[in-house]
Every structure is written in C-alpha cells, then in structure tokens.
Amino acid sequence: MFLGIDCGTQGTKALLLDAATGTVLGEGSASHELNSGPNGRREQATEQWIEAFEKATAAALAQAGIKGTAVLGIGVSGQQHGLVTLDADGQVLRPAKLWCDTESATENQRLLDWLGGETGSLQRLGVAIAPGYTVSKLLWMKEQHPALFERIAHILLPHDYLNYWLTGRCRSEFGDASGTGYFNVRTRCWDLELLHHIDPSGRLAAALPELIEAHQPIGSLRPELAVRLRLNPQALVASGGGDNMMGAIGTGNIAPGAITMSLGTSGTLYGYGNEPHVSSQPSVATFCSSSGGWLPLICTMNLTNANGAIRELLQLDLEQFNALVAQAPIGAAGVSMLPFLNGERVPALPQASASLHGLTSDNLTRANLCRAVLEGVTFGLRYGLDLLRDSGIRSERIRLIGGGAKNPLWRQIIADVMDAPVICATHSEAPALGAAIQAAWCHARQSDAQASLADICERCVSLDETTSVEPEAGAVAAYEQAYRRYRGLVTGLHNQQA
Numbered sequence: 001m002f003l004g005i006d007c008g009t010q011g012t013k014a015l016l017l018d019a020a021t022g023t024v025l026g027e028g029s030a031s032h033e034l035n036s037g038p039n040g041r042r043e044q045a046t047e048q049w050i051e052a053f054e055k056a057t058a059a060a061l062a063q064a065g066i067k068g069t070a071v072l073g074i075g076v077s078g079q080q081h082g083l084v085t086l087d088a089d090g091q092v093l094r095p096a097k098l099w100c101d102t103e104s105a106t107e108n109q110r111l112l113d114w115l116g117g118e119t120g121s122l123q124r125l126g127v128a129i130a131p132g133y134t135v136s137k138l139l140w141m142k143e144q145h146p147a148l149f150e151r152i153a154h155i156l157l158p159h160d161y162l163n164y165w166l167t168g169r170c171r172s173e174f175g176d177a178s179g180t181g182y183f184n185v186r187t188r189c190w191d192l193e194l195l196h197h198i199d200p201s202g203r204l205a206a207a208l209p210e211l212i213e214a215h216q217p218i219g220s221l222r223p224e225l226a227v228r229l230r231l232n233p234q235a236l237v238a239s240g241g242g243d244n245m246m247g248a249i250g251t252g253n254i255a256p257g258a259i260t261m262s263l264g265t266s267g268t269l270y271g272y273g274n275e276p277h278v279s280s281q282p283s284v285a286t287f288c289s290s291s292g293g294w295l296p297l298i299c300t301m302n303l304t305n306a307n308g309a310i311r312e313l314l315q316l317d318l319e320q321f322n323a324l325v326a327q328a329p330i331g332a333a334g335v336s337m338l339p340f341l342n343g344e345r346v347p348a349l350p351q352a353s354a355s356l357h358g359l360t361s362d363n364l365t366r367a368n369l370c371r372a373v374l375e376g377v378t379f380g381l382r383y384g385l386d387l388l389r390d391s392g393i394r395s396e397r398i399r400l401i402g403g404g405a406k407n408p409l410w411r412q413i414i415a416d417v418m419d420a421p422v423i424c425a426t427h428s429e430a431p432a433l434g435a436a437i438q439a440a441w442c443h444a445r446q447s448d449a450q451a452s453l454a455d456i457c458e459r460c461v462s463l464d465e466t467t468s469v470e471p472e473a474g475a476v477a478a479y480e481q482a483y484r485r486y487r488g489l490v491t492g493l494h495n496q497q498a
Contacts (some may be wrong), residue, residue, distance in 0.1 A: 001066065002436040003015045008431075013056060024315070047486070076440070084155075111181075120284075126186045127179075134155075136181040155208055172239070173216075174214065188288060189211070190211070245290035249438055254272060264404070279296065279391040331375070347380070375482060376451070399423060412475075419471050
C-alpha cells in the first residue's frame with residue numbers, strides 16, 4: 001500500500017494505492033484558502049497544507065477500510081514555483097508565495113535583464129524565468145521583508161516543505177527544482193552564482209536543500225508523526241515532485257509519444273524527452289521530469305478560474321453554464337474573450353488583463369459569454385500546443401486530467417480546437433496517483449536497483465476508453481477561424497506591451 005498526496009492551490013488530495021494490483025483503494029480531500037491581495041499577491045499559510053494533509057489522509061484510509069500501518073511509502077506532489085522559507089529552528093517565516101503570485105513581476109524582469117533577457121536565460125538555465133517562478137520571490141522578499149530575509153536558513157518548494165514536515169530533512173529532486181529559476185535543467189545543478197547576485201553573502205546558497213534523484217527517498221517518517229497520522233513508522237517518504245511531474249507519472253507519460261493536458265485552475269500541457277532539447281521558444285519550459293528524463297511543458301495561468309468567474313458573474317451552476325455553452329455557436333457569434341484575469345504566461349502577457357471583444361447589440365447574450373470564455377481558455381492551450389509541436393513533441397492522443405476533464409462538452413471542444421483525439425485517464429487525480437506510484441518505485445529500488453517505473457505504471461495507469469473523443473472535421477475548420485481571430489487579438493496585445 002502506498003499513499004499519494006497532491007497539495008494544490010485549492011486543496012489537498014490523498015490517494016491510497018495497492019501497487020501490486022494497480023487498485024486505488026481509497027481517496028480523501030480537504031480544501032485550502034487562497035489569500036489574494038493587490039499587485040497580484042497570491043499566498044497561502046503552510047499550516048493549511050498540514051491540516052489538509054491530515055484530513056485527506058484520514059479520509060482515504062477510512063474509505064479504504066485498512067490500517068495506516070499497511071502503508072509502505074508516501075509520495076508528495078506539490079504546486080510548483082512556491083516559496084517557503086524557514087528559520088534556523090525550522091519555523092516558517094511568512095506565508096508561502098504561490099505559482100500564481102505575480103507580485104514579484106518587476107523583480108523578475110530585473111533578474112531577466114541581468115541574465116541577458118529570455119535568450120540569455122535559456123542559454124544559461126535551459127528555461128526563461130517568468131513571473132511566478134521562485135527566484136524573483138526571493139529578491140522580492142529581500143526588498144520587502146529584509147528582517148525576515150536575514151533569518152532565512154532553508155529555502156523550500158511546497159512539496160519540499162511537506163517532505164520536511166514528514167521527515168525533518170531538507171531535500172529536493174530535479175523535477176520540482178526545475179521551476180525555481182535558479183536551477184540548470186541541462187546539468188541538473190543549482191545556479192549558485194544567480195543566488196549570489198541576489199545576496200552576495202552566500203546565505204541563500206547555504207539555505208538550498210540537497211538535490212537527489214527521483215528514485216531516491218527523502219527519509220523515513222518521523223516517529224511522532226507516524227503516531228499522529230496513524231501510519232507505519234517505517235514508511236519511506238519518496239522524493240515526490242511538482243504536480244506536473246507527478247501528473248506525468250500518473251498518466252504514464254514517462255516515454256516519448258504522449259502528451260498530457262491538465263485542466264485545473266491553470267492549464268498545463270507536457271510531453272516527455274530522453275534528452276534536454278531546450279526549445280528556442282521562451283514559453284516552453286524544458287523542466288526535468290521526476291522519472292529520470294525531461295518534461296517540455298507550457299502553462300497557462302487562467303483556466304477553470306476564468307470559467308468560474310463568468311459562472312459567478314451570471315450566477316450559474318456548472319450544469320446551467322454547460323447548457324448555455326451548448327446553445328451558442330462555434331466562435332460565440334463573434335464574441336472573443338482574452339481570459340487573462342491573472343495576467344498570462346502562455347501567451348507571454350504577464351501584465352495583461354482580461355477583455356471582451358466583438359460585442360454587438362445582437363451577440364451580447366449569456367450563452368455567447370459562456371462560450372467565449374470556454375473557447376478563450378482552450379485557445380490558450382492550443383497556443384501552447386502549437387509551441388510544443390514546433391519543438392518536435394508529438395502524440396497520438398492527448399491524455400486529459402484535472403477537474404475540467406470530466407466535462408464531455410469541453411472534451412469535444414478540446415478535440416476540435418486541437419484537431420487531435422483526446423481521452424481521459426481513468427483516475428483524473430493523476431498527480432496524487434503519480435506520487436503513490438513514485439513512492440512504490442522508490443520503495444522497490446531499495447531492494448532492487450533495476451526496479452522499473454514503467455512496470456508499475458503498466459499495472460497502475462489506465463485510460464478510460466469510454467471518454468475517447470475524435471475531432472469533427474466541420475468543427476475543426478470553424479474553430480480554426482475563431483482561433484485565428486484569437487491570435488490576432490493576442491498579437492495586438494503583444495504589440496501594445498512591447
């Protein structure tokens with residue numbers, strides 16, 4: 001039995017996996033609150049994550065009807081890019097700044113200029129640092145909270161912090177480290193000179209966690225925590241990883257030929273590479289995977305949050321929203337929405353805001369507004385897919401995960417917009433499943449150095465053929481026109497912000 005944990009923006013999910021049979025025995029969840037503020041501040045109290053971890057784990061064990069002492073390993077998936085700082089006593093210094101926090105956009109630009117722009121960042125790190133990456137949060141903290149900054153003894157990502165809470169050890173693996181902005185994805189090493197640029201004293205470099213391979217453990221569960229969580233005190237805590245890296249494992253995306261699309265608060269698309277083929281497109285992040293390779297990835301900052309904003313504005317539940325989407329024609333009768341409520345990473349418009357275009361007295365209807373937002377967020381993913389395809393990533397079918405994947409209407413829209421077949425993973429909570437699978441792999445490697453992650457994925461990952469959708473030729477052509485309209489609006493915004 002292996003426990004997979006996914007600590008996301010909106011909540012924590014727990015999943016109990018029998019790795020021998022591939023059966024998910026129990027699941028649980030608990031919610032988080034997001035603290036939002038001016039200038040794009042998005043933060044969370046780390047205490048929420050711990051409380052949600054305990055609640056979700058207890059619920060998963062209760063549903064499975066087994067004792068926690070049967071759990072042999074724990075894997076943790078976490079939202080990428082977040083900054084958690086600890087003092088010398090292991091106390092959290094301030095709320096965690098999250099991936100969707102853009103308060104440090106100015107600091108990010110200054111660091112990007114120092115690196116030589118996006119081209120210089122790509123050459124040096126293999127990624128172009130963007131607002132939301134961890135590195136600019138450190139510079140922001142130095143300037144906005146200098147007294148707290150001086151007390152930093154440990155710099156952790158969200159999943160690293162939960163691993164620290166579980167084991168008392170500060171370690172990180174290559175996948176999640178790739179999204180910090182101070183990690184070289186080609187050499188798999190920290191960029192210490194960049195951190196010295198932020199703080200010449202060298203304290204930041206000294207505060208970094210030890211880097212380990214994806215199959216290596218963080219350590220064993222702390223005895224007092226094993227009692228508190230009612231888990232096996234011998235349970236091994238695996239390296240874990242970022243939510244996208246764990247989602248890749250949870251969809252079997254561990255070899256070339258697959259693309260995973262996650263439909264959550266943000267939208268992500270990623271494939272797999274055996275080598276670090278860094279794209280010339282700054283929006284493609286060639287992160288390391290948490291399975292030994294690389295994970296070329298694009299991320300849109302706005303997805304279900306934008307859909308939810310329109311639903312809330314029009315006071316619609318999900319069923320009513322979908323019914324209105326279905327009433328409107330492809331292209332929403334000329335209404336276009338650029339749904340950049342949080343700024344946007346893909347397309348690269350961090351300072352943008354959301355906007356509606358093409359409104360007339362004839363097409364201003366609730367149905368067209370609902371259709372326009374759903375198409376708008378999907379076009380953002382298509383923009384990213386075009387970038388991945390340009391960099392050589394291919395797949396036969398796109399594997400869908402996340403809450404949005406459960407919507408049959410949206411699945412068909414995605415298939416038509418992408419002009420590609422789509423299918424859902426059997427378990428939509430792929431990051432939690434991937435974390436449990438990785439824990440099983442880590443545990444197996446302790447006694448067998450040749451233990452295969454692919455074999456475990458073969459047993460534990462499946463696709464739900466009943467959700468398979470093919471693109472419809474007529475719809476593909478109609479969406480291509482609407483997508484070109486979207487691209488034209490994006491180009492205009494790019495020119496305004498240049």
